[in-house]
Amino acid sequence: MLNLFNFLKKEKVWDFEGGIHPPEMKTQSNGTPLSELPLPHRFIIPLKQHIGHEGEICVAPGDRVLRGQPLTFGTGRMLPVHAPTSGVIEAIGQHMTAHPSGLSELCVFLTPDGEDRWMPLDPLPDYRQHPRADIVQRIHDAGVAGLGGAGFPTATKLKGGLRGVNTLIINAAECEPYITADDRLMQDYAAEVLEGSRILAWVLQAERVLIGIEDNKPEAIAALKQALGSDRDLQIRVIPTKYPSGGAKQLTRILTGKEVPHGGRSTDIGVLMQNVGTAWAVKRAIVNGEPITERVVTLTGEAIAQPRNVWSRLGTPISHLLHHVGFTPAPRQMVIMGGPLMGFTLPSLDVPVVKITNCILAPSATEMGNNDEEQSCIRCSACADACPAKLLPQQLYWYSQGGDHDKARAHHIDDCIECGACAYVCPSNIPLVQYYRQEKAELRAIDLEAKRTLEAKARFEARQARLEREKQAREARHEEAKQRVARADNGELAAAKARVKARQVTEPDEATLEAQREARHAQARLRQAEAQAETQPVTRQSVDPRKAAVEAAIARAKAKKTAEKPAEAVPDAATAPDTAADPRKAAVEAAIARAKAKKAAQAEGAEATPAADSTAAPEAAADPRKAAVEAAIARAKAKKAAQAEGAEAAPAADSTAAPEAAADPRKAAVEAAIARAKAKKAAQAEGAEATPAADSTAAPEAAADPRKAAVEAAIARARAKKAAQAEGAEAAPAADSTAAPDDAADPRKAAVEAAIARARAKKAAQAEGADAAPAVDSTSAPDAAPDPRKAAIEAAIARARAKKAAQAESDADAASRDAAALATAAHFAVENAEQAQEQANNANAEPEQAPELNQPDDARKAAIAAAIARAKARKAQSSTTLED
Numbered sequence: 045m046l047n048l049f050n051f052l053k054k055e056k057v058w059d060f061e062g063g064i065h066p067p068e069m070k071t072q073s074n075g076t077p078l079s080e081l082p083l084p085h086r087f088i089i090p091l092k093q094h095i096g097h098e099g100e101i102c103v104a105p106g107d108r109v110l111r112g113q114p115l116t117f118g119t120g121r122m123l124p125v126h127a128p129t130s131g132v133i134e135a136i137g138q139h140m141t142a143h144p145s146g147l148s149e150l151c152v153f154l155t156p157d158g159e160d161r162w163m164p165l166d167p168l169p170d171y172r173q174h175p176r177a178d179i180v181q182r183i184h185d186a187g188v189a190g191l192g193g194a195g196f197p198t199a200t201k202l203k204g205g206l207r208g209v210n211t212l213i214i215n216a217a218e219c220e221p222y223i224t225a226d227d228r229l230m231q232d233y234a235a236e237v238l239e240g241s242r243i244l245a246w247v248l249q250a251e252r253v254l255i256g257i258e259d260n261k262p263e264a265i266a267a268l269k270q271a272l273g274s275d276r277d278l279q280i281r282v283i284p285t286k287y288p289s290g291g292a293k294q295l296t297r298i299l300t301g302k303e304v305p306h307g308g309r310s311t312d313i314g315v316l317m318q319n320v321g322t323a324w325a326v327k328r329a330i331v332n333g334e335p336i337t338e339r340v341v342t343l344t345g346e347a348i349a350q351p352r353n354v355w356s357r358l359g360t361p362i363s364h365l366l367h368h369v370g371f372t373p374a375p376r377q378m379v380i381m382g383g384p385l386m387g388f389t390l391p392s393l394d395v396p397v398v399k400i401t402n403c404i405l406a407p408s409a410t411e412m413g414n415n416d417e418e419q420s421c422i423r424c425s426a427c428a429d430a431c432p433a434k435l436l437p438q439q440l441y442w443y444s445q446g447g448d449h450d451k452a453r454a455h456h457i458d459d460c461i462e463c464g465a466c467a468y469v470c471p472s473n474i475p476l477v478q479y480y481r482q483e484k485a486e487l488r489a490i491d492l493e494a495k496r497t498l499e500a501k502a503r504f505e506a507r508q509a510r511l512e513r514e515k516q517a518r519e520a521r522h523e524e525a526k527q528r529v530a531r532a533d534n535g536e537l538a539a540a541k542a543r544v545k546a547r548q549v550t551e552p553d554e555a556t557l558e559a560q561r562e563a564r565h566a567q568a569r570l571r572q573a574e575a576q577a578e579t580q581p582v583t584r585q586s587v588d589p590r591k592a593a594v595e596a597a598i599a600r601a602k603a604k605k606t607a608e609k610p611a612e613a614v615p616d617a618a619t620a621p622d623t624a625a626d627p628r629k630a631a632v633e634a635a636i637a638r639a640k641a642k643k644a645a646q647a648e649g650a651e652a653t654p655a656a657d658s659t660a661a662p663e664a665a666a667d668p669r670k671a672a673v674e675a676a677i678a679r680a681k682a683k684k685a686a687q688a689e690g691a692e693a694a695p696a697a698d699s700t701a702a703p704e705a706a707a708d709p710r711k712a713a714v715e716a717a718i719a720r721a722k723a724k725k726a727a728q729a730e731g732a733e734a735t736p737a738a739d740s741t742a743a744p745e746a747a748a749d750p751r752k753a754a755v756e757a758a759i760a761r762a763r764a765k766k767a768a769q770a771e772g773a774e775a776a777p778a779a780d781s782t783a784a785p786d787d788a789a790d791p792r793k794a795a796v797e798a799a800i801a802r803a804r805a806k807k808a809a810q811a812e813g814a815d816a817a818p819a820v821d822s823t824s825a826p827d828a829a830p831d832p833r834k835a836a837i838e839a840a841i842a843r844a845r846a847k848k849a850a851q852a853e854s855d856a857d858a859a860s861r862d863a864a865a866l867a868t869a870a871h872f873a874v875e876n877a878e879q880a881q882e883q884a885n886n887a888n889a890e891p892e893q894a895p896e897l898n899q900p901d902d903a904r905k906a907a908i909a910a911a912i913a914r915a916k917a918r919k920a921q922s923s924t925t926l927e928d
């Protein structure tokens with residue numbers, strides 16, 4: 045029963061197709077324990093000793109380094125390399141490395157100091173107390189790579205298998221002939237190999253660990269079992285000897301029965317494989333804290349006197365190793381790095397030892413068999429039968445030789461493990477592996493170029509896309525800026541227009557400022573003229589006062605009309621450059637006109653009325669009675685107009701439309717003023733003939749001051765009234781009783797009768813005799829030729845009527861003043877003045893008597909003329925009263 049239980053417990057071992065059984069030739073070197081050799085005088089340390097990119101150099105020539113000190117650093121597949129001993133960095137440059145091409149790579153040249161001192165180490169014997177990621181990082185920092193010959197970075201491989209790996213395989217098959225490095229390592233350091241395997245299993249969290257070893261290594265198997273003892277966490281699997289059972293895919297098939305898929309990896313089926321040398325390096329990196337600075341190298345071959353396995357420092361020249369084992373080169377001697385099937389011939393013995401160097405084979409001339417020349421392929425298919433990867437080596441040979449890369453790739457040339465089994469069995473001595481390696485290199489170059497092309501294309505497309513995005517972004521920014529500027533321009537334009545309109549309404553423009561300056565200059569000239577008028581004699585001014593008054597009235601009318609318009613009706617400065625309608629300019633013009641009118645009125649007042657009277661006096665002297673009749677008619681019209689104006693109140697005076705000339709109080713006022721002027725002139729002419737002495741003194745006074753003349757006229761009327769009361773108190777009531785109805789009926793008729801009575805009295809006085817002429821009072825005149833008493837009665841009646849006419853005249857004067865104050869529109873004043881002149885001419889049928897009124901006048905002119913006329917009328921009344 046026990047034998048049956050052991051049989052069932054025994055794990056099954058599978059086999060793979062193909063393979064060969066070449067002579068092992070392992071006994072030459074596996075019987076000697078590991079030994080150390082003296083240090084070389086110079087180390088050549090290539091920066092790239094693994095699959096992947098070289099690291100960044102962190103030392104410089106002249107630096108002193110210690111053993112284990114990193115010379116480069118990097119991440120991912122950029123594994124660092126470390127100083128194999130203490131010494132000085134001699135140089136950094138190119139040197140030939142262990143590669144079939146014999147090309148040079150960047151290397152660090154180190155001169156040892158002989159002390160071989162380690163850098164401070166940081167061991168982790170309790171690695172299970174640290175995170176797995178930290179352990180993986182330590183493995184990377186130690187520069188551990190696959191020491192079985194592939195050179196794949198161990199840390200990168202572990203990171204790829206942290207999830208999904210349930211089986212860890214430790215490859216201890218070492219199927220290549222002549223190579224015994226792993227065999228000797230397991231014999232001498234079995235415990236460290238097992239400890240390294242446990243660390244890898246703990247990092248991967250693998251369920252089982254399988255150690256596959258060929259049955260041709262009994263000493264190594266015994267050493268492993270002894271080191272394992274009773275532990276069952278690791279399983280030692282002994283497999284039949286067959287080449288290439290040490291291949292990753294082949295050993296996986298043997299131990300698990302699983303096939304790695306084409307183009308895939310072993311991790312795809314939950315399997316991860318590591319070499320025994322890698323397990324040992326992991327143990328030294330974690331437990332001892334030592335980076336990889338050396339490895340076991342097999343030195344064998346019939347050309348070597350003492351074949352053995354030695355500890356070789358990385359960077360040691362091959363020539364130094366061969367020199368210490370009794371290497372005797374023969375003619376056309378070859379030295380192979382690796383085994384006879386998968387190794388390659390070194391181009392020089394000065395190349396250094398690297399991490400993937402596991403064997404240096406120096407065979408004799410007869411040891412490698414007949415060195416026959418290559419012949420043509422006979423299509424025997426022996427290579428296909430021996431291929432462990434189930435490929436067609438002869439087809440791959442044709443495609444590789446002919447450069448048909450697509451066909452070679454189609455026949456899965458990448459699956460070739462370069463085991464050399466096909467070349468070993470080829471009867472034509474065709475080095476098939478060398479063809480495959482060359483084709484693989486060309487395919488890698490093509491793939492790299494294609495990758496670079498795709499990357500360049502991707503970069504170009506990305507750049508084009510970026511430029512397009514930047515262009516679109518710029519266009520969007522420009523469009524947004526345009527819109528923003530347009531919105532700002534629209535807002536600023538609207539604001540500018542609003543400011544212009546507001547400024548047109550509230551602020552003066554250039555024309556207004558110019559007009560204001562002209563107004564200030566006119567006012568200055570006016571003040572200067574006033575100052576001159578006060579200090580110098582008054583002379584007639586060249587400026588026509590009536591014309592100035594008319595201009596002022598026109599300006600006021602325009603200003604009023606513009607001010608009444610709504611603010612919206614103000615034209616834009618750009619569309620209506622005419623500033624005549626500007627209320628401000630009109631106001632300025634009105635001010636200038638008023639100043640001119642004031643100055644002209646002052647000049648005219650200073651000159652008084654003698655100049656105006658000089659033209660009318662000769663004609664008025666012809667018939668004073670006619671002038672008196674015209675004055676009475678004018679006063680009656682003025683009184684009637686004043687009554688009509690009082691009924692219509694202010695609207696009639698403020699209306700903008702021109703009323704009928706007959707109903708216009710301003711027209712009546714102008715007519716009254718004209719009539720009074722004519723009457724005054726006639727009275728002055730009459731007074732000059734009757735009482736030269738009195739008139740000679742009164743005329744200058746009246747000309748100088750019309751108010752004084754009015755006072756004198758009132759005094760004269762009072763005296764006449766007293767005289768009339770004294771002459772006949774009895775006749776006065778009768779006269780009043782007889783005159784009252786007439787006076788009440790028509791004041792104008794009373795005025796006419798008074799004038800007739802004065803004329804008759806004057807004639808009667810002249811007829812009485814020259815003796816009575818000097819008498820001042822006309823009541824003392826001698827009796828008229830017909831009857832003096834009758835003349836006296838008639839004179840009393842005339843004086844009573846004259847008194848009432850004077851009162852009517854006073855009322856008419858008040859109405860005239862009120863009407864004149866309401867004359868603000870210049871064009872109405874001009875029209876009314878013309879109509880008044882025409883009516884005055886029709887009334888007396890002698891237009892030549894007032895030639896100065898043929899020009900248009902405004903209200904102010906009419907008011908001035910009315911004042912002058914009233915003064916003259918009062919003077920004439922006074923003269924008439926005195927005569928009576």
